[in-house]
Amino acid sequence: METSLPSIAVLGGGPIGIEAALYGRFLGHDVKLYEQERVGHHVEQWGHVKLFTPFAMNRSPLAVAALRAQDAAWQAPEDEALLTGEEYLRRFLQPLVETDLLTGVIHEQTQVLAVGRPHLSKSDHGCGIDRKDASFRLLLCDSTGKESVATADAIIDATGVYSQHCHLGRGGVPARGERQITGDIDYKIPFIGKDRSCRFAGRHALVVGGGYSAATSVVALAALAESVPETRISWVVRSPRGEEGAPLFEIPGDPLQERVHLTDRANRLAMGSDAAVNYLPHRTVEAVRRLRGSGAFEVELCNMREAADDLNCPVTCDSILAHVGFRPDCTLFSELQVQLCHVSEAPMKLAVHLVEQSATDCLGQEVPSGNLLVTSEPNYFLIGNKSYGRDARFLISMGLEQVRQVFASIRGDANLDLYRTMKE
Ligand SMILES: Cc1cc2nc3c(=O)[nH]c(=O)nc-3n(C[C@H](O)[C@H](O)[C@H](O)COP(=O)(O)OP(=O)(O)OC[C@H]3O[C@@H](n4cnc5c(N)ncnc54)[C@H](O)[C@@H]3O)c2cc1C
Structure with missing residues (x-):
């Protein structure tokens, strides 16, 4: 031209x-x-x-x-x-x-x-x-x-x-072991179905992050848990921004209804509305590793509150959803x-x-x-x-x-x- x-x-x-x-x-x-x-x-x-x-x-x-x-x-x-x-x-x-x-x-x-x-x-x-x-x-x-x-x-x-995703570990630095298993971690929002054919069905998913991506995955996993009750979700958040320690900040008068619903549903799940969701605020990820044989992950979490009695506590899960940006x-x-x-x-x-x-x-x-x-x-x-x-x-x-x-x-x-x- x-x-x-x-x-x-x-x-x-x-x-x-x-x-x-x-x-x-x-x-x-x-x-x-x-x-x-x-x-x-x-x-x-x-x-x-x-x-x-x-x-x-x-x-x-x-x-x-x-x-x-x-x-x-x-x-x-x-x-x-x-x-x-x-x-x-x-x-x-x-x-x-x-x-x-x-x-x-x-x-x-x-x-x-x-x-x-x-x-x-x-x-x-x-x-x-x-x-x-x-x-x-x-x-x-x-x-x-x-x-x-x-x-x-x-x-x-x-x-x-x-x-290009950010890293799961504390301070944005890769968690110990993260680089070895990067390909096994979901950094992007995965498709989460509603029945037993879904790879998360009946399993334990660990979701890390306090933004809308994490909220989207937690809400979808909780919906899956309604049809497949053995499904469990642990939700790790570093700095809760909502009221009374809820993960997400509620924007006053937010005109985006979809975002209002997502925030509301995710915050309620975190604050105990559903037994399938175990909310873990003030935690960061210290180390991750794949367990031999089972294919499960062991994730070492660090509690950022000085007085906490589970300062470094390992969690075993079947998948890691790292929605860390x-x-x-x-x-x-x-x-x-x-x-x-x-x-x-x-x-x-x-x-x-x-x-x-x-x-x-x-x-x-x-x-x-x-x-x-x-x-x-x-x-x-x-x-x-x-x-x-x-x-x-x-x-x-x-x-x-x-x-x-x-x-x-x-x-x-x-x-x-x-x-x-x-x-x-
Ligand atoms: C889950 C999710 C939901 C979102 N929802 C909304 C929403 O509701 N409303 C809203 O306004 N925004 C939303 N966003 C944010 C944002 O607007 C979108 O991510 C949007 O797609 C960004 O558009 P973009 O064109 O800047 O970049 P992208 O859509 O990211 O496109 C970049 C393109 O560049 C290509 N590329 C990358 N590197 C190279 C290279 N080296 N050479 C050639 N090509 C390359 C990629 O393949 C890609 O196709 C959302 C984001 C996400 C992740």
Whole structure:
């Protein structure tokens, strides 16, 4: 495609990468999107989980217009619909990447291994060097392991965080023995069925974490225990945030009903509404090991209360669900000068803004202005879940807005308002 506009490489085919590619093409840029697997690969992995934001918050008017122009028979989900990840992918993201605007743009099964500047490494700086005049060089790898090189004038990195989990052990350091059994631990929310065919049925699951992912698994396991009563759940939480020691904080006046129900149900389970759930607050994981023969795990928990009589207590369980968060993979741009926050691993300017709003729930966050998305590496933009680093408050609606802000920066036009992402 011949154009005088900057060419753009979008890294990652999640909801936000796809929106960036769509918006870039709409504005006439030469865009290529590289996705390591299939589009929506991360969403697919939590496809059985229901989004707590309604569909209206998870789509842009531009995307809806592109879908309608492509196929008049396309049935948009209701604005209020709470879709599962799988429905969101099948009914929205997958048809979207088939629209004419994205023809030839999406390169699936193409992992981005590294991004740099052809003639400048990370350490090149000083007089006479202007990094913004150089293009980017990307090292790509296809599903057969074959490597190739691509170039672009600007990079939009939307590779998410779901590929890299945090660790189970105390202080985020791997628990003793964790590295040896990483492949046996569920760091992502597993599908939990409701009958005996489910791998958790009639067994003892240890869930670690005090966020919505842990709550989702505990609620699903408790539902399983209703039909298969031998099922047992231990729920380990480091710092309870709810009232009277309940694990989850209840957001006053929370308008997201799905989140209200999840919080309420999970807190009640923890506080003793169901004998199948054994709530273990103020605990961290010291060590894990697989027991020979039975395949069970032994988990050594540490009670953080000084007076506790079970300071280091082993628990035997059949599975470990470690819902301890995810973190961005920053090795991709290790030869670039992207300054990251030492707390969140988010790009510095945005991270400072997020820290200033740390007391605010994700829905109450101010939309960051475009200059907060400009990183210390000219024309390298981090958006989507990855732009929040370890901060778990990212919402798709925020990412859709970021896309518009980034293009305003790329084009040097702060008033760019051709197709507002959220307002129709
Ligand atoms: C269980 C769960 C429920 C959630 N519910 C909600 C909700 O209700 N509402 C909401 O607003 N948000 C929700 N989120 C948060 C967030 O909005 C989603 O995670 C969303 O998918 C993030 O979109 P993204 O495009 O930034 O990244 P992702 O969806 O994570 O997509 C990143 C893509 O990049 C690809 N990739 C990674 N590395 C490379 C590489 N090196 N080369 C090429 N491709 C690469 C991945 O395969 C992936 O497809 C939820 C998250 C989870 C985990």
